[in-house]
Amino acid sequence: MTYNFNPGPAMLPPEVMQQAQSEFCDYNDLGCGIVELSHRSGEFDAVRERAEQNIRELASLADNTAVLFLQGGASLQFAMVPMNLLTSGATADYVDTGPWSSKAIKEAGLIGHVRVIAGGKETGYTAIPDSAAWELDDAAAYLHITSNNTIAGTQYSVWPSIPDAVPLICDMSSDIFSRDIDFNRFGLIYAGAQKNLGPSGVTVVLIRKELADRVPDSVPGILRYTTHIEGKSVYNTPSTFGIYMVAMVTDWMKRQGGLGAIERINDQKKKTLYDLIDADDFYRGTADPGSRSKMNVCFRLADEELEKIFLAESAAAGFMGLKGHRSVGGMRASIYNAMPLDGVVSLADFMREFRRRNG
Numbered sequence: 475m476t477y478n479f480n481p482g483p484a485m486l487p488p489e490v491m492q493q494a495q496s497e498f499c500d501y502n503d504l505g506c507g508i509v510e511l512s513h514r515s516g517e518f519d520a521v522r523e524r525a526e527q528n529i530r531e532l533a534s535l536a537d538n539t540a541v542l543f544l545q546g547g548a549s550l551q552f553a554m555v556p557m558n559l560l561t562s563g564a565t566a567d568y569v570d571t572g573p574w575s576s577k578a579i580k581e582a583g584l585i586g587h588v589r590v591i592a593g594g595k596e597t598g599y600t601a602i603p604d605s606a607a608w609e610l611d612d613a614a615a616y617l618h619i620t621s622n623n624t625i626a627g628t629q630y631s632v633w634p635s636i637p638d639a640v641p642l643i644c645d646m647s648s649d650i651f652s653r654d655i656d657f658n659r660f661g662l663i664y665a666g667a668q669k670n671l672g673p674s675g676v677t678v679v680l681i682r683k684e685l686a687d688r689v690p691d692s693v694p695g696i697l698r699y700t701t702h703i704e705g706k707s708v709y710n711t712p713s714t715f716g717i718y719m720v721a722m723v724t725d726w727m728k729r730q731g732g733l734g735a736i737e738r739i740n741d742q743k744k745k746t747l748y749d750l751i752d753a754d755d756f757y758r759g760t761a762d763p764g765s766r767s768k769m770n771v772c773f774r775l776a777d778e779e780l781e782k783i784f785l786a787e788s789a790a791a792g793f794m795g796l797k798g799h800r801s802v803g804g805m806r807a808s809i810y811n812a813m814p815l816d817g818v819v820s821l822a823d824f825m826r827e828f829r830r831r832n833g
């Protein structure tokens with residue numbers, strides 16, 4: 475048995491993988507695969523529509539929010555957000571909770587005025603800063619946050635309260651649809667699909683439509699949200715395979731009972747690993763307890779030699795992808811929605827046994 479703890483692209487629900495395999499060459503008895511059809515065909519349109527409706531349903535999205543399937547990853551959104559929403563003379567507020575936030579800040583700084591109002595760089599990004607202390611600009615074009623920090627293993631558990639006039643923009647790449655939250659409090663949410671929603675190659679954007687109208691005249695059509703809202707995500711050829719997989723992953727989420735049910739399982743998975751880590755000093759969690767992520771559990775051992783042994787032995791035992799991000803080292807168990815509780819319990823058993831032998 476192999477359990478895949480890769481951080482992204484990451485494991486997908488096995489039943490979705492099997493369904494994709496079974497209909498890859500012959501979709502709906504058409505005599506060809508869905509990837510061999512036009513993005514403007516009725517068959518593909520039904521798939522895209524299903525993916526959109528599933529997302530609307532799972533997130534209880536308000537009607538004035540558009541669901542877009544774009545390309546270029548979350549990284550293109552680092553640029554598209556300020557290009558469309560940071561109009562000249564305005565300032566955007568950003569919170570720097572990890573390397574992905576920093577990249578978003580860097581891109582926005584090329585477009586307009588940016589203020590970093592809080593962060594955690596000095597302390598190695600081990601905690602989400604307390605939003606009560608933030609000095610928010612009431613006139614900011616928007617406030618940008620990163621809900622889950624994939625590399626440091628931290629996650630917001632409470633959202634900052636901000637003035638109504640300031641849209642909250644969130645990079646949710648690594649925790650979208652992993653918990654039951656109020657999606658309508660955000661002006662714009664974006665997520666590369668490859669952690670919780672599907673394969674790489676498609677980015678889901680949820681945008682309140684009136685925000686899209688801010689776009690300055692100088693922005694090229696392909697980079698405007700308005701273009702993709704009007705074009706229903708087929709202005710140009712999208713990742714048809716990616717959208718098809720998102721439709722199936724969101725079907726699966728609905729079969730699980732929706733986001734509340736998914737969150738309950740994710741909470742059990744999180745508790746299983748952190749309880750073990752906290753039991754004694756053998757494993758050391760790197761994130762502050764109040765900021766710990768349900769999606770990426772980062773931990774260290776006494777020294778790097780022992781970590782090397784842990785990584786080699788865990789890989790040999792079938793636990794794939796536990797190496798921490800190259801910028802921080804250590805270990806990281808990425809336990810997105812598709813990772814079953816069984817996989818996490820098996821990993822905890824392995825970790826207990828490893829501790830017994832090396833503690």
Ligand SMILES: *Cc1c(COP(=O)(O)O)cnc(C)c1O
Pocket residue numbers: 482546547548549550574620622623624645646647648666667
């Ligand atoms: C993975 C990740 C990204 C990068 O996504 P790309 O699709 O590779 O551009 C950005 N933000 C967060 C929080 C991520 O986890």
